Amino acid sequence: MKSVVEGLRQHARVLGDREQRADLHLVEVEFGSLRAALEWLKNETGHVQLTLLSIVDWLEDGEFELSYLVTDPEAHATLIVGTRIPRDGVAVPTVWDLWPQAVTYEQEITEMFGVSFDDSPRSGVPFILESWSAAPPMRRDFDTLAYSREHYEDLPGRSSIDARTRVGQETGEKGYTLAGGDAQAGDAGRSEEHE
Secondary structure (H helix, E strand, O other): OOOHHHHHHHHOEEEEEEEEEEEEEEEEEHHHHHHHHHHHHHHOOOOOEEEEEEEEHHHHOOOEEEEEEEEEEOOEEEEEEEEEEEEEOOEOOOOOOOOOOOOHHHHHHHHHHHHHHEOOOOOOOOOOOOOEEEEEEOOOOOOOOHHHHHHHHOOOOOOOOHHHHHHHHOOOOOHOOOOOOOOHHOOOOHHHOOO
């Protein structure tokens, strides 16, 4: 894997790399050289399979992190090519021409996170959220509760319960049966039972 990483350094701006395990290595590249890195891996190495394209919302940093997992099936080795982009206003170059299955990943990321991919053939085509008009729902700043209250009415006879109370009801743990109970109350409840 070291020779692949060294070759990648000659074709892309590598910001860092580390071995996750013997068959998995992470390489962080500057966004501007993402496409060049992926093209070189696909065309010049055994990393011919796109295994996954994922995204993480680093809300506090104002960035998304894209991770492309590309696999060399003969060597049983996977390289994660990661890059960070601003949360708003940046289009990512598509890789569907390198890996046709990427179009599905790109379409899902566009719909769920609002990240667009230049020249992706399904850009703007509804995927999962066919009639969705709100902000992308997987962004960490999406307010699920506010959306639910705005779009759905309460059903008669339906009530809600916080998770701690529910756990207490299901398990019988005294400290967790109070809404908003804290860990000390839970510990106190358990110690009383064992006396």
